Amino acid sequence: MGEILLPLLILSPLAASLVVFVSAGRLSACAVGTLACTGVGMSAVISVILSVMLLSGPATGTLQVMLWPWIHIAGFSADIAFMLDRISVVMILVVTIVGLLIHIYAVSYMHDDPGIARFFGSMTLFIASMLVLVLASDLLCLFIGWEGVGLCSYLLIGFWYDTPANTAAARKAFYMTRMGDAALLCGLLLLATAAGSLHIGTVLAAVANGQVALSAVNMAALFILIGALAKSAQIPFQTWLPDAMAGPTPTSALIHAATMVTAGVYLIARLHDLFVMAVPVMALMAVLGALTLLMGACTALVQSDLKRILAWSTISQLGYMFLALGCGAWQAALFHLMTHAFFKALLFLTAGAVIVRTHHEQDIFRLGGLRHAMPGLAAAFITGASALAGVPLVTAGFYSKEMILSGVWAAHFRLTHEWTLSGHVLWGIGLLGAFLSALYIFRCVFIVFFGKSGTTATGRTSRLMTIPLSCLCVLSLCGGIIEMPMTFPPLHLFSALLDPTLPPSHADEPGWLVLVGAIVPLAGLGVAWVLWGRPSPIMREIPGQAAVIRFARTGGGMDVVYDHLFVQPFRFLTWLTRHDILDHAITGTGRLTQAVSTSVLRSRTGFLDILTLGGRRGIRSADHLLGQIHNGRVRWYAAWIVGGLCAGLAMAVLA
The missing domain is CATH 1.20.5 (Single alpha-helices involved in coiled-coils or other helix-helix interfaces)
Known part of the structure; x- marks a missing residue:
């Protein structure tokens, strides 16, 4: 039965996408939305069935299906084959369930848009491509899904192509991620040359047995890391993600929550045995993740556009995941990937509902006092903000962040015989990032929902938008209790899900780490209330005269660097070509x-x-x-x- 359900898991959204594209203009908006939700809903049901089947079997059991052989030449082979194991179970559940909730929300959000068929065709194709990526048992097959989500992101970001800024944002995302894709392909070719195959099990076995030289392992890991950094918008490729807000809000929720930006995290977690052998690359990954989470939090703190605040927040939270991956805590990275999908989808969808009811106003300083006009949306946004900040005990984000911080605390990198990099410094950066996360997200909460009244809200939030928000609120609050810290009751379901044979990654954490991790977000919330939440707030907008503030608002000036290094030379070459x-x-x-x-x-x-x-x-x-x-x-x-x-x-x- 599993041999039939696994291909059907991908075929359902793919078939829905093809039907929607072919019948564009012939079906009503309701029919298009129903067809798209049906395809993704079938995938969600199949995901649950397959997960139950896999988890009820042996701890190391996998389900493998080969559809057809692809490339078989001397010294190399590749197949179109899929594999379901405990890592991919987490991903398919997140992708299909969160994707289904976003699709249901989008039926109401996009109801009056004339391009609704094109929108849902791209969305369902996005889900299908992401499922190919997470289920592929061969890295070359994985690369097909990897490119598929890149193409769909281009189509969705530039959905409203009549506006030049939207098409420019789509091209920017496409070009930036293509640079990473080229590096990823180089890494895959290097592994194929060394191991003779790109089957994930064969590659990892060859690396573990020493059949691949250490220098080749380091170079392949570095190339794969570059591809993951570009796809997940980490330093120095972070500039494309905030501009991706040009697309519809459901697109932002899908790209930023459960699919494209988490693909890099999944890829490194899938190949964690390869990266363990490349210690310098692991150290680089941890450092880049720490810098990204800090930079993203600082930039979000000085933004005024509601969706761009959430975009920079995504970059920061992905930095946490790369920090955990670099420190070897890949279980914690996947746990935070799951909880982040819940609360970030909730925040984006709530922000979209707020923007619609305030006549598409996105400047937080022109909004204010909305808790009276939309109390339900205010409660949903506060729930997501609390999970993002990691408010202790009552939110999912607290448990996943605590798992990351405990894994980072215990990490160390022996780069040479004389020099060892301790994880304590990285832990301090992660703790500072937790404080800044609470500060910037509750700054947004207090200004938008508790501040001085601004734009008048009209209308009501439809039921199709309310149901996904309610489900995501429950997941954002309760989705983290499946993995408790060691000082809490011994409940480690997520760690047991990924690998029952290994102890929890935070088994040796000191008890005071949990206490510090609980106090810091509360401190950030308190400072945000003092600055922006009181009846007479100390400040409204962070002054922009300081050079460091202007630098932070531009995202670290990377756009300027890329403009001078790549864009202007390319435009000059284009001018030369155009004028011959x-x-x-x-x-x-x-x-x-x-x-x-x-x-x-x-x-x-x-x-x-x-x-x-x-x-x-x-x-x-x-x-x-x-x-x-x-x-x-x-x-x-x-x-x-x-x-x-x-x-x-x-x-x-x-x-």
């Missing part, structure tokens, strides 16, 4: 050469004509002179003889 400067140069050189040749030819012809004419005249003159001399008169001849004799004697005498 090289052809003009070659044509001009040819014309100049032709003109010089013509001038030389004319000069030579004129000189020869003058020389010929002068010679002819000289010959005529000499002939005439000779004719005068030879006239046949004897006395003239005698005179010439006497004259010549005199001249000869004179010369002889003078000599």
